[in-house]
Amino acid sequence: MKEILRVEDLNVTYQTKSKSIYAVRNAAFTINQGDSMGVVGESGSGKSTLAMAVLRLHDEKYTEITGRAVFDEDRDLISMSQTDMDELRWKEISVVFQRAMNSLSPVHRIRQQVEDIYRIHEPKASREEIRERMISLLKLVNLPERVYDLYPHEMSGGMLQRTAIAISLLHNPKLIVFDEATTALDVVTQGQILKEIVEMEKTLNMTRIMITHDMSVVAESCNKIAVMYAGELLETGMVKDIFKKPCHPYTQGLIKSFPALKGGHHGKLTSIPGNLPDLSVSCKGCIFADRCDRAEKKCFEEKPSYKAMQNGRNVACHFAEEM
Amino acid sequence: MSEKPYVSVENISKWYPYKGDKLINHEKKFIKANDDINLSIQKGEILGVIGESGCGKSTLGKLLTRLETPTAGDCLINGVSTKELIKNDMKAFRRSVQIIFQNPFDTFTPRDTIEQILLRPLKNHNIGNSKEERRKLCIERLEEGGLVPGEDIMKRYPHELSGGQLQRISIIRAMLLDPEFIVADEPVSMLDVSVRAEIINMLLDLAKLHNTAVMFISHDIALTRYISDNIAVMYLGKVVEYGKADEVVNNPGHPYTKALISNCASIDPDDEREEISITGEPPTPLDPGPGCYFAPRCFMACEKCLKEYPDKKNLSDTHWITCMNAE
Incomplete structure (x- = not known):
């Protein structure tokens, strides 16, 4: 192995x-x-x-x-x-922290945060491409598509933690x-x-x-x-x-x-x-x-x-x- | 039950008015944090209350200690209505009912020494004739609770002690007035694993020693089973299952309890459990609907479940659920 x-x-x-x-x-x-x-x-x-x-x-x-x-x-x-x-x-390597409510920015939509992270490694990625990728990941953690356009305060603790896990998987670490x-x-x-x-x-x-x-x-x-x-x-x-x-x-x-x-x-x-x-x-x-x-x-x-x-x-x- | 219950909770409810969209909607709405709860605790019995966060466990604890006033219903201790008791003699009520909170770091005034903290309730309730006598009693109780030397602990400030020590003092303080009924609201969830057992055993021993009725609120099912004689499972302000601790955990009747236990992490890696998943978050207690509150998330819900709230069904003499489909 x-x-x-x-x-x-x-x-x-x-x-x-x-x-x-x-x-x-x-x-x-x-x-x-x-x-x-x-x-x-x-x-x-x-x-x-x-x-x-x-x-x-x-x-x-x-x-x-x-x-x-x-x-x-x-x-x-x-x-x-x-x-x-x-x-x-x-x-x-990626990391998921204890309190997702604190690790996500409260003033940006999930979409904006995901785009920022995705473009660190692929600066030319288009919005649609990122959206598609993130939505497939959201499905993996059993979240609805609409989460992508929400602000963190609109979600419960469990949803936020799932979102943080999905974000950590963005680049398939x-x-x-x-x-x-x-x-x-x-x-x-x-x-x-x-x-x-x-x-x-x-x-x-x-x-x-x-x-x-x-x-x-x-x-x-x-x-x-x-x-x-x-x-x-x-x-x-x-x-x-x-x-x-x-x-x-x-x-x-x-x-x-x-x-x-x-x-x-x-x-x-x-x-x-x-x-x-x-x-x-x-x-x-x-x-x-x-x-x-x-x-x-x-x-x-x-x-x-x-x-x-x-x-x-x-x-x-x-x-x-x-x- | 043949014996008369020592603490008996009768149809207690707490509805919080909801202010939400009052401008558009003039209909008055309520959040039913606790709705029509009936429970009883015998002397020396420990009743465990489990449920998800937001199901009203803590509200129930606050109602019973009268930190919140119930919207309806009453709690009787030894046959005496606490409502009447509070009206007539507030101090007597406070002497008979005590609460232990979740976070030991928040329960003590940071500016007072442990001595001041422990002596205050004794003085207020006129226990002991002189300061010396009260001090002696405190030191005795501290050492009984494993805080040795008591003399030294008395001089400390809360910040000088560890969480485990503080929580023990919190329990000792609650026991100082020899209460008849203690509500322990998640007393160990903030503590480290290695000291958790110590606190639990202390609470268990003290309750048995002083023959106190205890309500133990927790979300840790394994721990609640360990400490409790009986367990009540709550969902959205209602008790959905009640029975002997082993009965409820080993042989749950209500689908919610089944799902709760199946989702609870177990210490034994070989433990094979039924896989039951609950989908979604609990609905708001604002308007849980006419039917069974759990029906929208329930794996065995039928049409009837959505229409009317199920009646109490006895599984055995000591075990009941509110579900129409479970057998």
Whole structure:
């Protein structure tokens, strides 16, 4: 299978006046064509930072990004200039943000916004051509044609989110990043949109990164998962394996804190006590050791390296095999 | 039900007047946020209320705590009409009914310390003889709720605490006056996954410990099933299904509940569910029509559904729906 994105040893550091915050440390994962990877974690765990680094959307004056993110087997997104990056944006990589109501301009009709975006890469495109393209995409996300001539305020949240997804598909990108794209939506609308996304993927063979804090969204719509905690990827692998038998204590905790929809009760819900560690100090041992109930002396002293397990799973825990 | 319900909601309605096109159209219109709702909660019972956004869940919560005045109907607590209670003794009502809101960052005055926030209701309701006694009670309750050391927490300002801690204080504050009935309006939807379980378990334990009736409003079906004894499903201001939590989730009767559950994301990737899609957005509660409100989006609607609102139908002793086609 063709590799779409390979991230190696990615570090993102935010510089503030008094200190540096190590927001993402040593992240590594691979996404193949047709994959959908869910990135989950608590708020503040660096999920969005990771995605924004790959998209190069950070303010580079205050952010230091090191490592490699190889896109489409030959281009490194991290060392690329912003001008080259602009060539890729929308065309090969696009992004859908959490609140579409804020990511669309309120004073322009959808039509005007779509035309602007379309002409970035095809300046000579005619209005009819763009209209045709957008309307075929609107159909894909189950929206009526009239949406094309509306202002954002004339639509509901679900419609706007669908429109944003349709816009992200304008140039048929190879990779789409959904940054909490369904979080602000209603249960029913979220369910519908997730189904539509999965359907679309099958027809368009697109690749997707799904950033979310909701484990059930990942279970529902992704085939790969990366569990992030305090800037580190603790466990990556296939959704099926990880939900069945989580090998990292943090993943176990996350899964246990969600009640099951069907079947018998799986006992009392448990939470993970404690808070995220301070990201401005580097940690000697395992980053999760403070909150881990099975942490031993070794965990505080030695950083666990990734253990490769079956089906391409990687776990950063000293006791991964025993879980 | 043989036992007399502790909290009983009787035909409660809230209609908001609609000002829209008044110049052209002189007919008075109403948005029926809540329409003729009947529910009952036993002592120590947790009733979950689920539904899409805009279905009137929160309005119901506000009506029961009298933050909104109902257009019609009343809510009885232990056989006493809250309407009368409010007329006679506002303080007694506030003591017996409390609400927990969604966003813990907005519920506290940012300028007051937790101590000031917690002592105020105690003082207003003349609980405890001296400040020291009240303080002691607060610290006791804080530590009971897992906020240790209570002494230290009392000195903090809301911005110094995390969302999870604040929401716990919000629950503790609601429980301070030993209310008989608590409305929890989406208490965990703003919180992080890792602390959600903690808050839910705390609410569950406190409700059982003090034998309080709780109405838990949420859009998270899995969570509501976990915490509730009974579940009421709302659609456009009406309760369309009511029953034991497991019964409603595992064996939904109303097509809306079926669709809601089929669209809800599940934590189990192997979970196979019936695929039911609802098309379109919910219609406005302005004029939902004479028939079943859900009929225009329903997959099993027939002509009759569009003409008259279905009657209550019992599926079992504890489970009812309002749908004429479901069996």
